Amino acid sequence: MAVETFGKAPTFDEDDEDNMPIVFKRSSASRQNQLDSEAKQRLNKLSGRQGSDVCSANGQTSNAQNRTTSLPKTSPMKSSQVGTQKASNSSIQASLVKSPGTTLKVSDSTDSQSRHLVKAAVKEENDRHPTNESSDSEDDKPLSFRLKGKSNPPGKGLVPTVLKNKVEKSSADSDDEIPLSSKFHMKSSSRVSGGNQHGFDEKKPLISKVHQNGLISGDKLQKPGVISSKRPLPNADSHLPQFSSKKPKLSDSSTPLGSKLVSVKAKQEVDDNDDHIPISQRMKKVAVSANKSLSSKKTVSKVVSSSMKKTFKKSKKPVKKSKYVKSTKLLPSSGDGQKKWTSLVHNGVIFPPPYQTHGVKMIYKGKLVDLTPEQEEVATMFAVMKDTDYMQKPRFKENFWNDWRKLLGKNHVIQNLDDCDFTPIYDWYQTEKEKKKQMTTEEKKALKEEKMKQEEKYMWAILDGVKEKVGNFRVEPPGLFRGRGEHPKMGKLKRRIHPSDITINIGKDAPIPECPIPGERWKEVRHDNTVTWLAFWNDPINPKEFKYVFLAASSSLKGQSDKEKYEKARKLKDYIKNIRNAYTKDFTSKDPTRRQIAVATYLIDKLALRAGNEKDDDEADTVGCCTLKVENVKAVPPNLLEFNFLGKDSIKYENTVEVELPVFKAITQFQSGKSGTDDLFDKLDTSKLNAHLKDLMPGLTAKVFRTYNASITLDDMLNRGTKDGDVAEKIVIYQHANKEVAIICNHQRTVSKSHGAQMSRLNEKISELRDILKELKIDLDRAKKGKPPLKDADGKQKRNLTPEVLEKKISQTNAKIEKIERDMQTKEDLKTVALGTSKINYLDPRITVAWCKRHEVPIEKIFNKSLLAKFAWAMDVDPDFRF
């Protein structure tokens, strides 16, 4: 096996007490009733200093998934690694360079729509700022260099309470103060010229690079934005307290939190301690061994896997005819509220086809009923949901009935829902579905092509001369609202959206998209380049809210903000020690607000809880950290906290954690004198919390902790866990790390209906193989004695095989059994865990790409086509990249 088994018994480094891990284990919390009992029993510890599993509230010990492991210290990247980076990176880059010279690039698509778009784009392009600069990503900067000047004393504690030896790092030393443009001038290449794979304008500093300790950075390099019609452009630095027009709320409180805590940010620590490692990881002592030097130079560090090369080659391939390409590059950065684009051309949105009546009559009180097409359409929406869980929900039926009734009118023959029989419509729908299924491959293909033809022109936009995919160009069709959990509005009619509902956003000089429905017109056309949406309409269920049409995840615009997100999370690494220090100190603060902020931040950091905005009464009753109710947390002496609440999407969060005593005490204090439904953090909301976090680190918000902890967990587990072995074994390591992150983030999925059947089938297969194995062994014995093999089950004489051949067969069969057993284990482990969400949203793709490069794992074994496109910006990362 290529790896240490993560599930092994913990081994702590007893000698290095300060590095003793904090125990942090997230249970695979369950969806309402779907959690397997195993996961339910998982016990999580937050601050234990012992490696043993702790009994959960129900008295059971945690299982293998909850194993406690501790981690040794991570080391900053060795300076000796630095040298290899450029070379290997540049060779990769070389393979990635494409379409130099022009802004408008070649595309593989040349339909007339596209030509039309290009024309407009060219016109728009002429207005563009001609000197768009770009430079290479900070990835090129080795971590060791980025942390230059930072030192960290060895043997530092992991738990904030035991933190010591603060090493002050002048903010001026931080290379984050330096405009990226100057840091990477040697590699800069203009996006306009098409020479930069990234396409980032690194001169536009990342949010955290804009100001630190009040220093002006490269922000001034940014081109002036176009004035928004909506509201004045916010100051690019408005996220920083000192420039904010709004005073951070907490600074108003009796205790001057802000001033005291701001000093925290100036202290930056080197990562020779574990503070940048998520608590979850620090607590897991992976028995790291020989592969400690994983990140050190192996010859592979210069090697790109063949498949990876293939991928790169593909993206490099110039596309035909068109003057633009589907971009894999990133746009010049734009700050919040700043100009996001200069030219934008697109064809608007496509509408669902008008309703076609089927004429199937439903039954009311045993009699067939005539419905108008409008009434029939809504009745059909309801009828086809017969097999869903919504039909068991009275609220769903009530809401549907209220809306449908309005369409029926007061005097309609149908007077109540209970006497309605929608079966004829349901049966008709099933027949239609069956017909569709029965279509020949050719018919299906033709249908698909027809659809593609109709949609082609809406699929693409040209943003600053680059052809980009549009994400959701289809207007949502009418239907019944499928709110999650106990959403008060479930079942309501989501009415049809018309062009007159839609506001289009497009470049000033671009042709206004033709309204696809004759005789109708758009609600409004705007030319707002401070936003990225192409169109929006008001959500018919909640008219105060909007539905937007954005570019696809693979677009430069999204890639740009994705990268900024991860850079911000990476920056937290430099601050995390002091942040943890600060909140630990405040666990015992006399100021209750301060105490609540400290404990909330702790929970967000350690449990990856979401911020928890306030919700309206017309939304499902779910909570996040700031909105936790007293009843959601049970304090079990001496220091256990049992969390039980519905989080986003009404996914159940169940987790028992062991916390530091001051946290436990604080929680019991917050609970005292309150009823179960009262707010646990009554002096807190997300804006107060985030205002406070911004005092600690520019741009820091609650959600950054999730990204940070997810990515650092992956980075750490991969680097500690990967050993030599074949690709399949390495992929198992990756999945394991991915799974840990998914568990930390509570990303769940429903157990597939066929899970049980699949497992039994695999079990059967294993026993078949074992029988075969037995026979082979007998035959081998006989062959060795020169005897012929026994007859098979049908009584036929088997072929005479040499002992060598039989031995080979035995080993092949053993390998097959092992593989199935491994697959079964993985399947069982992952049956309630969704790996995709963290991969898409929380794991810095550069960690994955760099790891693949280091370990010769083809990147497409980890990222599918969509992810490869989404993370194009991360593909040329240096193999030595660490989060």
Place this chain on the structure above:
DNA sequence: TTTGCGACTTGATAACATAGGC
């Protein structure tokens, strides 16, 4: 200080496509 608006990101799952077993 609170509320609401606006613009995004994050999320589970339904629908669809495809690979691989028979």
Place this chain on the structure above:
DNA sequence: GCCTATGTTATCAAGTCGCAAA
């Protein structure tokens, strides 16, 4: 070559968070 398990993509709901107005 068919069928189905599995993987991928589309869908749209539900979060976060900044900002401005009340």
